[in-house]
Amino acid sequence: MSSRGASLLVLFAVLCSWPGEAGPSVSEASSDSKASLLRLRGGMKLFTHNLLASPVPGLTKQQRYPLALEVERAEIRPSKVDQDTIISLLERLNWKVFLDALQAVGGEESIGLERQFPQDMAEVISSACNDGDVHMFRALHRALFETEVMEGQLVCPATQRRFRIQEGVPNFLAADVQGTKQEALSPRSEGEEA
Known part of the structure; x- marks a missing residue:
């Protein structure tokens, strides 16, 4: 396997989530359910959201990010x-994008955290890395990797185009392209022109 292939597998493993069950709003997934053992994919993690940019062509990097x-x-x-x-x-x-995404989920309280993250990422790094603050590591892990968006939308900052998140998967295929493909695949009725 090429190094690029191996890198993609590692990225896939990081972005993928593991077994769980659906639930209301922000919920704790059941870990003892048989169905959870069969489900290999979960929702879009807040860390993943932090990396995503709009796929709309013709935009600069600054116009495409953050969603x-x-x-x-x-x-x-x-x-x-x-x-x-x-x-x-x-x-x-991107700390600001992360904090905004956390607010979109409902804030620290909605995911079971007792305290809010500082506005300055340097404080977090100092607390977690230099001071060995175990609570900070757990809070970061919960917010970045355990909080999964199952249903919602991503919005392009430049065009305001919306990309649906369904069953935890963002759909970056533009609606106008989807409609064109759907029309091409649907059978035509008699008398309808091609």
Whole structure:
């Protein structure tokens, strides 16, 4: 396997989520359900949202990022905390975009955190990395990797085009393109011109 292929597999593993069940609004997923063992994909994690940009062609990087997040339903899916992973990913994180996404989910309280994150990422890094604050690691892990958006929308900042999130998967295929493909695939009735 090429190094690019291996990198894609690692990225897929990071972005993928593991077993869980659907639930109302922000809910705790059941870990003992048989159905949860069969389900391999979960929702869009807040860390994943932090990396996404609008696919609309012709836009600059600044016009494509960040995507606004509108959440209809989110779930909490507990997983093992890995401090090394969190430390390595903090440098890639846009802190303001993360805080905005957290508010879209309902804030720290809605995902079961007792205190709010500081507005300055340097405080978080200092607390988590230098002081070894275990509570900060757990809070970051819960917000970034256990909070999953199951239903909602991503909104392009430049065009306001909306991209639906269904069953945890963002659909970046533009609606006008979807309509064209659907029309091409649908059977024509008699007498209808091609």
